[in-house]
Amino acid sequence: MTARDDGLVLCEDGLARPPWAAVDPMLRAYYDTEWGVPVRDEHGLYERITLEAFQSGLSWATILRKRDAFREVFCAFDPGRVAAFEEADVERLLVDARIIRNRAKIRAAVTNARATLALRDEGGLVDLVWSFQPVAAPAPASLAEIPTRSPESLALSKALRAKGFAFVGPTTMFALMEAVGMVDTHVVGSHRAGPTAPPRGLGPAL
CATH class of the missing domain: 1.10.340.30 (Hypothetical protein; domain 2)
Structure with a gap:
């Protein structure tokens, strides 16, 4: 893993994540699939x-x-x-x-x-x-x-x-x-930012 100037970490899978989501598999999965996905129930x-x-x-x-x-x-x-x-x-x-x-x-x-x-x-x-x-x-x-x-x-x-x-x-x-996806604070260089983010819609209730 490599630390970048924007504060993100380039992980071994080639994806950039914030440090809190870069190491622990549980946190990585949460960041990749849940964090920031809208929750509307x-x-x-x-x-x-x-x-x-x-x-x-x-x-x-x-x-x-x-x-x-x-x-x-x-x-x-x-x-x-x-x-x-x-x-x-x-x-x-x-x-x-x-x-x-x-x-x-x-x-x-x-x-x-x-x-x-x-x-x-x-x-x-x-x-x-x-x-x-x-x-x-x-x-x-x-x-x-x-x-x-x-x-x-x-x-x-x-x-x-x-x-x-x-x-x-x-x-x-x-x-x-x-x-819950109300404000998108994904760093521009993250793989979750912009068009690469998961589709918006009804997200998981954590």
Whole structure:
């Protein structure tokens, strides 16, 4: 593998990826097939918001390795089922070593499920989140040009907080927007940038 001036790494398969996606096969597959592919369903967005919250302060690799366990304990991220969780369920999850055992984040998953249900009367989570999609894509020439937040992520954070969501800060929301295809921050030299990117449409719900 060879580091390039734009911050990307030229991997042994001849494809350029950011350093975080260049070595670990799991992260490489995630970058190549999932990251940045649009997610436009309620379950998918609720799952991404939940996992981004759990990722706060940790590596994304840690979250991906525990993804199947998260899906199991949070009922395949069905907001209707998670919204019914009680304090006993929070305590149960706090002793489950397969996931991130953080009381505030577990409670946020329940809080956000309930907020997601409440939004159904106002157009739904998908319409709210995607209404903050930027008009133009940044098309960064190097990793150094990629921001960690934006006016849109700040506005989305404020809007979600106003609707009762937790752990939805502007930096976390910018990461969400990148992951679900709302803002394309693929470096121009990446094999995922431009016409070589996977077809846009309904992407996997992580």
